[in-house]
Amino acid sequence: MSKKEQHQDASQSHTPLGQLGEFGLIEHLTRDFDLRHASSLLGVGDDAAVIAGGDAALVVSTDLLIEGIHFDLMYHPLKHLGYKAVVVNLSDIYAMNAIPEQITVSVGVSNRFSVEAMEEFYAGIGRACELYHVDLVGGDTSSSNKGMIISVTAIGRARPEEIVRRSGAQVGDLVCVSGNLGAAYLGLQILEREKQIYLSQPDVQPDLEGQNYLIERQLKPEARRDLIRHLREAGIQPTAMIDISDGMASDLMHICKASGVGAYVEEGNIPMRQESELMALKFKLDPLTCALNGGEDYELLFTASADDLEKLRTLPDIYISGEIVSQDDGVTLHTNGGKIVPLTAPGWQHF
Amino acid sequence: MSKKEQHQDASQSHTPLGQLGEFGLIEHLTRDFDLRHASSLLGVGDDAAVIAGGDAALVVSTDLLIEGIHFDLMYHPLKHLGYKAVVVNLSDIYAMNAIPEQITVSVGVSNRFSVEAMEEFYAGIGRACELYHVDLVGGDTSSSNKGMIISVTAIGRARPEEIVRRSGAQVGDLVCVSGNLGAAYLGLQILEREKQIYLSQPDVQPDLEGQNYLIERQLKPEARRDLIRHLREAGIQPTAMIDISDGMASDLMHICKASGVGAYVEEGNIPMRQESELMALKFKLDPLTCALNGGEDYELLFTASADDLEKLRTLPDIYISGEIVSQDDGVTLHTNGGKIVPLTAPGWQHF
Numbered sequence: 001m002s003k004k005e006q007h008q009d010a011s012q013s014h015t016p017l018g019q020l021g022e023f024g025l026i027e028h029l030t031r032d033f034d035l036r037h038a039s040s041l042l043g044v045g046d047d048a049a050v051i052a053g054g055d056a057a058l059v060v061s062t063d064l065l066i067e068g069i070h071f072d073l074m075y076h077p078l079k080h081l082g083y084k085a086v087v088v089n090l091s092d093i094y095a096m097n098a099i100p101e102q103i104t105v106s107v108g109v110s111n112r113f114s115v116e117a118m119e120e121f122y123a124g125i126g127r128a129c130e131l132y133h134v135d136l137v138g139g140d141t142s143s144s145n146k147g148m149i150i151s152v153t154a155i156g157r158a159r160p161e162e163i164v165r166r167s168g169a170q171v172g173d174l175v176c177v178s179g180n181l182g183a184a185y186l187g188l189q190i191l192e193r194e195k196q197i198y199l200s201q202p203d204v205q206p207d208l209e210g211q212n213y214l215i216e217r218q219l220k221p222e223a224r225r226d227l228i229r230h231l232r233e234a235g236i237q238p239t240a241m242i243d244i245s246d247g248m249a250s251d252l253m254h255i256c257k258a259s260g261v262g263a264y265v266e267e268g269n270i271p272m273r274q275e276s277e278l279m280a281l282k283f284k285l286d287p288l289t290c291a292l293n294g295g296e297d298y299e300l301l302f303t304a305s306a307d308d309l310e311k312l313r314t315l316p317d318i319y320i321s322g323e324i325v326s327q328d329d330g331v332t333l334h335t336n337g338g339k340i341v342p343l344t345a346p347g348w349q350h351f
Numbered sequence: 352m353s354k355k356e357q358h359q360d361a362s363q364s365h366t367p368l369g370q371l372g373e374f375g376l377i378e379h380l381t382r383d384f385d386l387r388h389a390s391s392l393l394g395v396g397d398d399a400a401v402i403a404g405g406d407a408a409l410v411v412s413t414d415l416l417i418e419g420i421h422f423d424l425m426y427h428p429l430k431h432l433g434y435k436a437v438v439v440n441l442s443d444i445y446a447m448n449a450i451p452e453q454i455t456v457s458v459g460v461s462n463r464f465s466v467e468a469m470e471e472f473y474a475g476i477g478r479a480c481e482l483y484h485v486d487l488v489g490g491d492t493s494s495s496n497k498g499m500i501i502s503v504t505a506i507g508r509a510r511p512e513e514i515v516r517r518s519g520a521q522v523g524d525l526v527c528v529s530g531n532l533g534a535a536y537l538g539l540q541i542l543e544r545e546k547q548i549y550l551s552q553p554d555v556q557p558d559l560e561g562q563n564y565l566i567e568r569q570l571k572p573e574a575r576r577d578l579i580r581h582l583r584e585a586g587i588q589p590t591a592m593i594d595i596s597d598g599m600a601s602d603l604m605h606i607c608k609a610s611g612v613g614a615y616v617e618e619g620n621i622p623m624r625q626e627s628e629l630m631a632l633k634f635k636l637d638p639l640t641c642a643l644n645g646g647e648d649y650e651l652l653f654t655a656s657a658d659d660l661e662k663l664r665t666l667p668d669i670y671i672s673g674e675i676v677s678q679d680d681g682v683t684l685h686t687n688g689g690k691i692v693p694l695t696a697p698g699w700q701h702f
Binding site for chain 2: 014
């Protein structure tokens with residue numbers, strides 16, 4: 001194509017990216033892509049892709065993390081960042097009810113980074129590989145003109161019948177969540193507040209005393225590998241599952257949309273730690289909104305048959321927050337005051 | 352870690368990234384990473400990782416492309432860029448003698464991009480998927496604060512015994528290359544020249560007449576899938592293989608280092624098109640240097656047993672350029688004038 005043709009192309013219609021939103025955009029762009037290989041069992045649209053690999057199904061997930069958008073090096077130690085970059089990808093593999101085994105990591109950094117800084121970052125990656133028992137098998141380093149860019153691909157394995165998609169939720173299923181919500185978001189608020197104070201008064205030491213839990217949930221989250229093991233031991237096969245990265249409301253809507261169902265959650269059954277509630281009030285934020293829309297909790301949100309209720313009750317860290325209903329009933333919140341309101345999910349508008 | 356500790360960390364020693372170089376850096380950072388899974392057949396250090404998947408071996412490669420470092424949107428049409436981003440990854444899979452079947456693509460773009468621009472980019476991805484018969488199975492879009500960032504992961508398959516690593520070259524093996532070299536680099540010189548003219552005189556139309564071949568080798572390269580088929584049909588199993596992304600000299604050195612051998616190439620047997628030679632002279636560049644160090648040709652460089660010489664001669668597009676020798680003899684160039692000089696590979700110093 002000549003430069004002239006390019007200029008003509010550029011003069012065509014311009015729909016702003018924000019009009020479609022992040023989820024809408026990838027759906028829109030990949031809607032005409034066919035799957036040609038029998039080994040491509042599941043394509044774009046879930047937490048991970050599924051590929052046939054002999055008796056096992058291989059589950060592949062990939063994530064791009066960009067400085068200034070997904071993380072802030074002013075308060076994110078590089079070791080924690082390396083750890084988190086791996087963990088958030090593993091979380092996607094667990095959300096398919098599969099066990100991650102390999103990762104590849106590609107990093108772009110400008111030359112303001114030192115070898116020692118990169119060693120810190122890889123130390124965090126190594127720690128995550130060790131704790132989650134995965135192998136780093138590929139990737140490379142490259143330069144970037146501005147900021148740090150991290151791309152992680154995780155590959156996991158499961159028996160084909162074990163794979164849990166977003167699309168299997170049935171009317172009557174229980175809506176379950178694996179842990180308390182909102183803490184990572186409130187940790188972020190604390191870090192952002194301290195950053196602003198530091199920028200205006202560089203000699204003031206940060207006041208992070210007693211807020212370790214919230215901050216760690218933001219900077220060094222864990223993926224719920226233990227839950228996958230517990231579910232298998234208890235003989236529970238979830239009907240649908242997703243990891244909570246955008247916020248429980250948004251992620252529940254992903255399950256409902258993919259499954260063609262509605263759901264309700266009860267305000268009183270949305271797990272939240274007292275310290276998260278108190279911190280929300282300190283920031284003049286609604287605690288419930290933090291829990292429902294905060295995001296980055298990396299807890300697992302899943303649905304299971306009501307027949308599994310007794311089994312679910314024996315598991316640690318399982319909160320039964322609601323129920324799947326018909327699509328016509330929508331996705332709603334039952335408040336403590338007895339009201340039924342539509343669940344809203346602003347999620348994270350990147351564009 | 353508190354902010355104070357971070358500051359202390361930051362005050363530790365600082366080795367500039369450039370001191371290790373791109374290849375040195377990833378080697379350095381990943382040297383202590385163990386492989387824990389029996390399914391992790393091959394880790395970092397080749398064109399792609401190899402993972403067991405039933406009877407097949409799965410081959411995984413990942414690449415990060417950053418605007419301003421790896422591509423320039425001023426002259427790279429988005430459709431060609433999407434095509435190239437896929438093709439350069441597939442090239443890594445072919446370089447393992449495997450057949451790619453799936454890709455994932457993650458893209459970060461700022462909101463100066465329109466939906467239509469992203470559609471162009473995905474049209475190029477779709478075209479590559481179609482021509483190379485691969486499935487797009489995952490990935491997403493995200494925002495970036497500056498510039499476009501592309502991360503592609505490709506997954507291929509082969510019988511385990513078919514996989515060709517960089518490390519199998521033996522003394523006496525033939526050094527072969529699948530096509531002419533230097534054209535992509537000279538295409539880049541033309542595009543850079545036209546960009547400079549355009550920036551200083553925006554009303555001057557670009558002069559690309561008759562240079563389509565060189566420009567297309569840069570903007571829309573192809574991966575040598577045909578060669579992999581031809582080698583199989585002829586019953587040739589290369590002993591080592593790599594795709595030429597950094598330049599033949601640099602990539603031959605990768606094979607030699609991994610195999611613990613030396614090599615020589617003969618100046619007269621390094622394939623180059625006449626139009627590349629003429630363009631090199633027009634730019635006052637040494638044609639041989641363009642061929643040996645230009646990079647981005649995405650031809651395959653491989654070694655094969657001398658017993659396969661007759662079979663190799665029946666294949667189209669195979670140039671026998673040299674021979675593997677003992678490590679002590681180094682990696683050298685035999686010039687047309689009868690001199691033996693060390694092969695130098697500046698490659699691409701990113702940092």
